Amino acid sequence: MSVLLFLAAIIAAFWYLRIEELEREHESVKRDTEVAQQQIRLRLIENQEQLVRVAREITTRAIDQDEFVGQATTFARERPEVVSLTWLGADRSRRVSYLSPSHTFNGSRYAEPAEAAASAASGPKVTKSEPEWAFEAARDLRQPVYSRTYATSNGLHVFQVQVPLIDRSAFVGTVVAEYSVEALVRYFVPTEVSNRHGIMLLDPNDRVLASTISRVSAKNGERPSIFHDIPVAPVGNGLILRGLGYRTSIGLISNTLFWMVAALSALTVWMLLGTWRHMRRRLQVQSALVAETNFRRAMENSMLTGMRAMDLEGRITYVNAAYCSMTGFSETELIGKLPPFPHWPPDRMEENRRLFEQELQGRSPAGGIEVKVMRKDGTQFDARMYVSPLVDAKGNQTGWMTSMTNITEAKRIRDQLSASHERFTTVLEGLDAAVSVLSVQQGELLFANRSYRLWFGADARGHALLAGEHPTEVDVTLPDHDDSVDNLSGLPTQELTETGSDPREVYIESLDKWFDVRARYLQWTDGRLAQMLIATDITARRRAEEQAAQQAEKAQVTSRLVTMGEMASSVAHELNQPLTAITNYSNGIISRVKAGTISTEDMLVALEKTSKQAQRAGQIIHRIRAFVKRSEPQRQAAQAREIVEDAVELAMIELRRRNVGIHTYVAQRLPSLMVDPILIEQVLLNLLKNAAEAIDNAKLAPSRRNIELRVIPRHTPEEGGVIEFSVTDNGPGLKEEVLGRMYEAFFSTKADGLGIGLSLCRSIIESHRGRIRAENLYNGPSVVGCRFSFTLPVDTATLSHH
Template identity: 90%
Template sequence: MPVVPSEFRASTHELPPRSRRLFGKWWRRQSPARQDRFATLGPLVSVLMFLAAIISAFWYLRSEELEREHESVKRDTEVTQQQIRLRLIENQEQLVRIAREITTRAVDQDEFLGQATTFARERPEVVSLTWLAADRAPRVSYLSPSHTFNGSRYSEAPEGASAPLPGPAVTKSEPEWAFEAARDLRQPVYSRTYSTSNGQPVFQVQVPLIDRSAFAGTVVAEYSVEALLRYFVPTEVANRHGMTLLDANDRVLASTTSRAMLKNSERPSIFQDIPVAPVGNGLILRGLGYRTSIGLISNTLFWMVAALSALTVWMLLGTWRHMRRRLQVQSALVAETNFRRAMENSMLTGMRAMDLEGRITYVNAAYCSMTGFSEAELIGKLPPFPHWPPDRMEENRRLFEQELQGRSPAGGIEVKVMRKDGTQFDARMYVSPLIDAKGHQTGWMTSMTNITEAKRIRDQLSASHERFTTVLEGLEAAVSVLSVQQSELLFANRSYRLWFGADARGHGLLAGDHPDDEIPVHDGDDSVDNLSGLPTQELTEAGSDPREVYIESLDKWFDVRARYLQWTDGRLAQMLIATDITARRRAEEQAAQQAEKAQVTSRLVTMGEMASSVAHELNQPLTAITNYCNGIISRVQSNAIQTPDLVTALEKTAKQAQRAGQIIHRIRAFVKRSEPQRQPSQAHEIVEDAVELAMIELRRRNVAIHTYVAQRLPVLMVDPILIEQVLLNLLKNAAEAIDNAKLPPPRRNIELRIIPRHTPEEGGVIEFSVTDSGPGLKEEVLGRMYEAFFSTKSDGLGIGLSLCRSIVESHRGRIRAENLYNGHSVVGCRFSFTLPVDTTHSSNH
């Protein structure tokens, strides 16, 4: 009779008498095995239920806490929104009163400025107050002195608040949108938030000026979103919760918490969003709440209960496993026997056991399958075995005697095996002794593997290696492999041996190492690890970028490509492939010489085209010199000149001669052939020289030029004559375009601007732009204008713009052209090019 566990006896005492009797009958009907299972599962279920109750209690308390925190965040958010709303409504009423006084002529511009000063002083959230006319022109503007952005006064903008500018609907600014809405609706309108030039978020309220039912402009008040949140969030609210103002795109405009906290953390689980009235237009006030109590995972009591429950469950499961262990051991023995038999039958390696006399005592299924003989045909056989080929009997007998004597090599023996059908295959046999439980040898175990396919693949690999070596030997490029640790030349093809011999020094020359150094040193090179001399990138990738190396002893240039690889013996090696590029280098040198000649030719052509203008420019000082000299001679002959008058006339004559000499000096310096020489240059000096030469052509064509050069520009590392040539060519082309278009005098002008820029693609650059008011360029010309010998002028050579592009790109710059439009009409053209800044000299300046 099985014993009822105490846990079940205690639980049955709590049941009514009838239930106890029914439970006792059901329990006695169960088998002993099922009673043991129930006795184990009962306490286990009780422990799990207790753990579930603890988890539920913790979860309920956490939900209550979240609900209370959410209500607190909602209440504080509504209080803050009410504070901001009341302030905005109060400000709006004051602005309506000011607008009413403006329309009734009770306030002029000076009085408006005084009221604006008082209005902004009492309201720190107001950035500016502006009186706009109906045509959007600012009448009076006041900027609050208390607002600074990024260390600079916001009031540096003379026009006050961001002025509305008319434009297409797609690109309409927020001030323009609010201006039109106030004009159409005849009531105060709040704009959407936007960023100032300093990146500060603001929004506007525009109150219309209605003069006898006519729209007379607006009164614009610009609010700082950050100041609005700073001054109107109650202190007790800010201490409890974070308040954030967001736009319609869920972008944070201002917050009482730090930006780093908002950026580094996800959205809090407790938050409340309320639109900011009366602004609307997507401005949202969000209250943020954070849990202060520890969660379920961080609760020590919870983990203590969980640990005790897990310990109890583990002990119960251990008792249950101990009860089943005997049955499991018996089942495991049967399974192990079946497993070993199945493993032997599924192996592809043939197994053969022999006694000490050489008699076969065991073969597995794979051995029978490989030879074609059955187990009955092999067990009990003595040599010669049926799978020995007749023509290899003596050899197999010798190997068999060696096997019985225990002298078989550890790497196995390669033999020929004959199948039952007479076919043969290659096999490798490994022999090991059979040792019984007492440590005595009882025989030999032989394993046999079919290596026919592996041998065929090995032969193919050998042939492939031979073909690969033949290809490498036939290459015109030098291929060499050098061991990194031992500096030993592991491989060199015919071209390498022809140029450098069988010495590893040629590999070092190609790799850029000094021939006298045993170990190359790479100080300061981040691509090489100084401790081991290895590249810091993965060895499976190609090494460095292709390099061009000059070998003085051969008078040759080589294009060298390097990579690291693992040699056949496991050593780390460096492989170099060096291609002779001497012919290409010489061609490049000739092309550079031709480009230099083209630059000089272009300057000479430019001066030839400006010959008449130069003659006219020189004619004026020469004529003045002639007139002064003739006048002096006549007055000296008649003794009608005094010494002061004579000195004055001679000074004027010298000044005109100096002017003519400067013109000739500029032209000679411009067309003089010289080697390209890059030097630290100032942009304003290059512009002055180019404009002085261009003025000769511009005066002849009656074209005005407006030049703007930004202050304190960084230093350029350029050839100033070449950059001057580019500027002169662009200015001359602009003047010709304006003159050929027969434009009236008010439109005959060119704008030259030199400003610093910074782009993600080019970094810090200086931009030179030449803008004209000519007819622009046609689309087909825009695509071909940089082609050599392509020109739109009947007498043009077509090398000007092509040469300009070559000069700019040789200085690592970019040149571009674009038409300027007014609607669908072309109103001009702009050529611009950029030059990179010399940061070394800029830092020194």
């Protein structure tokens, strides 16, 4: 710890000195940057004062254009940073301009940036140039304004100061001085500052405009680690003066003293670690010896297996505590004894002597021998003994080692398992279900109970039929390319579960039977992977289900006939109107034809009206006939809107008779439904008819005699994506006892009802994997209506297409 603390103190001292050095370098950069900024600022302020004086002389007409050129010449000669001086009028027209001979130009050069010249040549200016912006600012503010930097056509970075000319409070122009950014850095950054640190001027986009560092050294040299930015006053407008500094010290890790101290400290730590490891190794070896001795002693005393050592003559030389505990004899009573041993039963002396001779000759079986052992108290127990040569460290045999295990309990459990297996086999043989076990690798039938043998015989073909494979190719090996197989273990990942696989229903044509087959994989007694099938005969159940389906289909047709029977008077009234109209039109035509007062046009109009009424009557009859027609349930892709339109067209007959209105809303772009349209129309018609009867029986006012039919898409966690059909009325609602029994067969609240309507509706919806529900609508404690709704799952393939 002392060495580590010493090393840490040295590192902390070096680090502190380095931080202090960096702070001094940073202060030096900051100080030199401020000195350069001060020099440039003083120069710009001095020039600005001179320009203000010239502007004052112009406004007082103390000088004219020729004298302005003379003063500009003197001004520019004494100030190499000035590129040009210009006198602009109030309309920004150039009155007179002077270009400094210190700067070279290609062609004529005036106070216009390269962008402005290009814009003027190409057409109307889209954006204002920097001189234009500065001119307008000086005109508006009535004070000197500095422009932002811009590049001239010669590639020179410059900026302007525009001093306004104010004559009796009127703006009459500006005096413009254009500065070279590069000249400011060259002439007004002190030499001692540029020798110590790099100084550069940057625009608002952090682009270097001028620098005391050459481009090559700035590009390829070391990146500055210290810099300080300060705005150039009074220019502003984002012109930044940056001072750069470079680390000149050799750094902490290159310090020779530091490395010497670190090396000495590391050497000391290494020596301490070596000593500590040596002492630790000695302690480990010593502890290992003690632990080994204690472990061997504890192992000898805690082993449940009895251990006995004998010399080559058969004399007992060692017994452990477990051997003494098994026999009841102490260590002193056994060590040194020769046969016959005290734990040999008197009635088995000859047998034990014969086995003992086999031990001394090394002919004991590798699986051990089963013997009877007598305890000191005279009781006996079954034991299994294993004999092996006792070899010393030099590889010489010095005797025999015998291990003895009490197998009394194991033998009892083995006998019980044998009896249990016999009982289990008896139960399997008595099952009505066929049970078979097939080896996956060899295709060998490992087990088949009586029912399997009765139905399929004693070969594996029946197993293959139940497993859904070709009967002539009994091969249930697992292919390597099958994704359902785990190639690491060779076991199918789906089938190997604790509860087994999902049941399948299989039809065996040769037996004309249906079987409920459950399969799972298991490990057979010899370690082989096997497939077990349990096939239950469900032929009677399947036939009962088919009969129930036929009865349900008949009930559906009966319900439709009952519905149309209940609507018979309404249908008759609905058909009476077109038939009466046909009769009236026909009689009218006959009368006018006999009187000779009908023209061809009037006759055509009357015949067309008669034809429309006949078509109307035919549509009503066709709709009713299609509704009540007996047909096999046929699911097909259907649209909810078409189902609703057909159902409402049939229901309007009953609704008009009962003076009940209906409002229908079907959402746009609904996905297709895979349903039987006639059955769904039957459900909707039943619900609409019930709602109309509830409203009519309640004698509601005309404003409340309305039914609302809505079809909207929904998504619930239980059902997923569904389409919901809801029928809402303003009737008296349903009683609580009715809500609990309304779907029971033959339960009805009507005096003449059969009680199959809602029960059949529920069966139809549930056969389409949907749900139907009913609920009362409340306004506070009062029931103000009832809503029946049912959901149908959407066709997922059609939904993805939409």
